[in-house]
Amino acid sequence: MSLLVVGCGYLGRRVARMYVDRGETVFGTTRSAEGASSLEAIGVRPVVGDVLDPSLVLPSVDRVLYCVGYDRDAGPSKRSVYVDGLRNVLERLPQGVSRLVYISSTSVYGNDDGGWVDEETPAVPITEAGRICLDAEHALTEWAGRSGVSTVVVRCSGLYGPGRIIRRTLIARGEPIPGDPERTLSLIHIDDAARASAAALDAPSPGPLYLASDDRPLPRREYYRVVADCLNAPVPTYVPPVPGSPEAARDVVDRRISNHRIKDELGLALRYPDVTMGVPAALMES
Template sequence: MRRMAFFGYGYSAAALRRRLEPAGWRFLATARSPEKQAQAEAEGVEARLWAEADLDEMLGERSAVLVSAAPGAGGVDPVLARWGEALGRRAERVGWLGYLSTTSVYGDWGGQWVDEDSELRAVSARGRARIAAEEAWLELGARRGLPVHVFRLSGIYGPGRGPFEKLRSGRSVTAVKPGQVFGRIHADDIALALSASLLKPRPGRVYNATDDHPCPPEEAIAAAARLLGRAPPPEVPVEEAGLTEMGREFYADNKRVSNARIKKELGICWAYPSYREGFAAILAQEAADSAMGRLL
């Protein structure tokens, strides 16, 4: 199995593509716009516009499938709505299917630890939509023999997607809520987990993909500022931070998410067990890219 079909080709999918590419994998993805299609193809991924994509072409004779498209209007999972039953009818052509969910499904636990067997307490529309999508994918897998795996991701970061851009702009503030903690996951560690699952599939399994160090957001931001040699941005109460609706929902949930299952069952150790290693690696890569650019 050396063919990956991406239903949604974004930041995490690109990280998986980079990890699998040296092993000779072929990639085909859906894209929502001509611009996204061109971007995917520039990275060596065959891409088809969403409205024109053909499922038989996407799957070929046998493929792995990664679903990273988020629920859309009305909380409807777009891939399930368009192709769910058709995928079920082609289950023999799907060697592995990963659905990327989020740890928002747990809702608020007041900072307590949760694992994959914990009650799902999400109350936001986005969180409830994710719960419904997870359940629908797992039900489809059980009913049609589709090898579905669910990955609940914490806050995703990595090159080009982290605290440094905001800090360099000088316009950021740090929203503070007493007792609040967040988990994070580097994009390369998401790719590590997905590639490990490809090698050790367990259809129907749910995994948390999160780092070892859930912590207050102000701790991570202050550390990033120190790496840049800057003063950390001002801290303001979360109610005064001017957060978006999504940001307010993010702060409404407070939990520590266990990653014990994914480490034990897939036999992995994170490359970036906390923001400390992850942030340092991002800056090191920036420096290397800058030096290469000067040489070219």
């Protein structure tokens, strides 16, 4: 079996290593020679190129994981990378792909009532990031209808893990955090997001959509307290976000992401069921 990871970064690299350890042939895209060297070091065959490059050449593989992140310093807009880049890659995939898993985001949901969200909840994004993710999903659906390839969308909650602890710097400095601390936060540790990706890639007959989140959405206040305790930092304080800022847009959202379907149908077993286990482990590795 063979796998192509398009976007072999924070999440993709972890998934790639899982399949290398299984003895499978794994390719991973990167935009630099330095990235290629780091992929080779973990047994991944590098494919150097940009998702927006019309001359991009991709290897023939059985399965594809698409998990391209956004690099603000690269130049192109997020919409261009997420939507146009995806379309470009899809049109250049060789024949023979049997499964493509696309990593999306729960930002496609604009729910603001603190209630539960699952795969049946209508996706009505209220942020530009959410609208971009949903447009990319639509592009995937259109391609799947033409190609006949089995596609699975995995919408991940906020990713955290080693080197990526939300608001770590502010908390460590004891500076006020913008936002309502009583709003709900749904997260998933990066290692569990990798497991969710693998579960979707491996399942014999998966559904078209799964939500990947940990077991316990929690008030932001509790998350910040856990991080502060681990860092021996002061008790966090809060300020209202600046009107019109990205923080203000995100502050409207209040939802609890359900992971029942991916656990029940794909047998996902979480290593870190909530942040009280995941945050200390992430900080130990940082």
